[in-house]
Amino acid sequence: MSATYIRTEAIEQAVAAARTLSRPLLIKGEPGTGKTELALDVARQAGLKLHQWHVKSTTRAQQGLYEYDAVSRLRDSQLGDERVKDISNYIVKGVLWEAFEADEPSVVLIDEIDKADIEFPNDLLQELDRMSFDVYETKQTISAKHRPLVIITSNNEKELPDAFLRRCFFHYIEFPDRETLERIVHVHQPNIKKDLLNAALTVFFDLRELPGLKKKPSTSEVLDWLKLLVADDIPAELLGAEDLRTVLPKMHGALLKNEQDVHLFERLVFLHRQRSRGK
């Protein structure tokens, strides 16, 4: 992705509040509206180091702090390795540890927190609140030298616990309106022809309005699509023209990710043709 990210005023304020009060900022929104991009952009704009923690369904909170590699210690003890005497040899630092330890302020991105177990956010409450944690194995306490700005994204797959929510600031990225979307497109595709952009966005917004779409195409999808359109140098007239069907397979894969939606789209294409024929 290119270097700029269009922030709305509301996002700006939410980020400012989170930074000033050093509270975690929770970002929700439709998939593809740029939740992760926002964190990358905040770090880039402020010139801060970004620590990313991508959460999976198997991720445990402890992994963000540190892990104790008991299995290799067991193996080393069988082999009579000297390292086995010092437990700290088997402590593996996690993302939060590294951020806490950093000599300058940083940004921590906890991506897709809802993927993890339902208890995951609760397990991080204290650590995010006090920005410090204990390492039981070595009886150390790690506290943040500079409280990092924590940005958390969620796709709403699981509900987050209230106690966790209370400690966060919250912002919901809504799908951009046409004007904002045009600005976003211009950042990514500065050379796009105006008539192509107009025609494409009309199709795109019609598509989003379609009732019954399984997965509405989002900002990231429209950007991919436009990239294809520009790369193939498809003229704007083709988007509403007779031979649309011949161009269709080349591009709709970027917008629509399942078969049923493709069928719906074909119907829309058909309607478009009818309409232009009626004119």
Added chain:
Amino acid sequence: MLLDFFLSLRRANIPVTLPEHLSLLQAMAAGIGTGSLSNFYTIARVCLVKDESYYDRFDRTFGAYWEGRELQFDRLMDEVPDEWLTRQKNREFSDEEKAAIEALGGWDAIMETLAKRLDEQDEAHHGGSKWIGTGGTSPFGHSGYNPEGVRIGGKSQHRRATKVWHERRYKDLDSDLELGTRNFKMALRKLRKMAKSDRQDKLDLEHTIRSTAHKGGLLDIHMTGERRNAVKVLLLIDVGGSMDWYAQLTSQLFTAAKTEFGRLEQFYFHNFIYEGVWRSNSRRHTERVSIDELQRTYSRDHRLILVGDASMSPYEIMVAGGSVEHWNEEPGYVWAQRLLEAFPHCTWLNPEPEERWPYTQSIGMVQKLMDNRMHALSVAGIQAAIEELKKPRVASTWE
């Protein structure tokens, strides 16, 4: 005053807590969101609302509370300690600016011009250009200087902001909204939760190895819970007339969640429960399943979910022969009671908006019959219904 606002949010059933209110105050103390009501709106939402399904309710409450209190907000901001409002200090005028104000013909004239200017700019705003916050060069933009507290910049910004919370853009996200394609997925997720069991009966191999290694080779066994699809669901859907759309929707919803249930059986009825129900609408008159048969076939631990608008003539419930389709020997409520006795875990989902319930007599009657276990067919309603179904009911043979 801000506390009043906080309380009004709580009255609107938005789950805000004191720590969140305090963090809002902290943010304002740091100078965020004090500039104007629209800034305040954004920051208050960031601090207080933690779920987009409350955005719409927040917008409405915010609008209702601050309507007509814009000046009070400005005054409030004037009262707060200086360090809260470092930005406001910058608004103090130089002597030249004050002279410029005089040059425009004194206060009254300014107000008149201002009114005109505001009108013009409002139109320009509709055109889509963003003029707010650029007024710094105009003498009007700085009128915070006036002791009456009329602040043009603030006012106009507020106008824009009013529009924001009056637009009610987040209406679709309100979980109290009736079920539609938009929030179908959320409802499905809630439904899936019903199927979770937390019995610990599976060997956690990884944890066991880790923990055994941890203890230097002494075997330490750990168990874990397994996702089990143990829930059995008996779904009875009202069909006919206005219910058809909802019948289809509910049927889809439950079918989509089918893999999560141990068993899902679907039947239809019309308006109310009588002697029998049917499986297929096209053969409703030939292939009926009697309530007795339902009782015999399905065990007590089936969760019974009835879906219907419960809007009918009271006779259809209370009187023998009241059914609109056939002559029923026994009144509908007797059959309903039998069904409820047979399946103690029971709930009724009603697609009618909840606020209209009091106006339909039969809904009240069904609600009473159901022992208040009727919920709206919305995401929030489905959640409440599921909570209901999870609760242990009476001393029954249930598990």
